[in-house]
Amino acid sequence: MTLTQLEYLIAVERFGNFSLAAENCYVTQPTLSMQIQKLEEELGVIIFRRDKQPIVPTDIGQKIIEQAKQILKEKEKLHVILQIEKGEFVGALRVAIIPTISSYLLPMFLSNFIKKYPNVELIIDEVTTDEVITGLEKSYFDIGIIALRSKNENLISETLYYEPFVAFLPPDHKLMKKKKLCQDDLNVNDFLLLKEGHCLREQTLAVCKSSENDWVEKSNKIVFESGNLETLIKLVEQKFGMTLLPYLALQYIKEKKKLNQIREFANPVPKREVGIIHTKTFIKKHLLNALKEEILKVIPEDLKKDKSGLIVH
16 A cells, blocks of 8 residues: 555545546556555455546445545644644645635735745645535545634634625716615626535625525526626626626726726725634645735735624635
């Protein structure tokens, strides 16, 4: 049994496919398949059912994979202990981040982080909140950056900042006459929403004091459910509806016309709590702290401290 074979097991479990697992491990499929078969022969058990797509572990195979994850985590812990002792910042940090944060936050700090920590490999995946949590629990990711919501007993969360929402209105919308909006001004049927699974969808419904059913009962006009916030911005410009934007998005809106379509909220201002989450067994704390430090350097001070307003989940 080798550590490499254990890495191959975990890759196949994650991707449910030998070809994708081999590609992720930078080996050929025959090499990966042969090594897993050798391990099965050594242990005298079948680890994966090949007759299903995606490929799934057998019952005993799942137990072996969970143990393999623990073995590799202990190996990783040894390396981390040595790095901390030597004051080194090296290795990979697998970061999962939701799209409505990544689009605006990553360009703000990523370049500085890479320059300061050239030996750290950031592996970044854009996924939904539920996929972040699942990925952390299955050890696919080291940390997640999300809009924090209800507590998860298996995860630890650290707040980064509190980000207000603003409304982006079509040019001729009736609310353009107002300087600031309040929740009672909003009608969920005026909104373009992200697809289910994106937390900004639920947050928009919460700001509108509406349920999912309120939005479903729309008139017979076209309904857009995009997975991309930038697409919604373009649709607002075409007068298909309005949308909520996170505050950090404003720095990327340069055109005066678009800025004139932005309306802030009166108190209590709806906002989201953006933070980092990780498992209780997470060990790369020095890399996490380095990442957190670079993020906080670029976040406006008032967003770090202001817990007032309406925190929506």
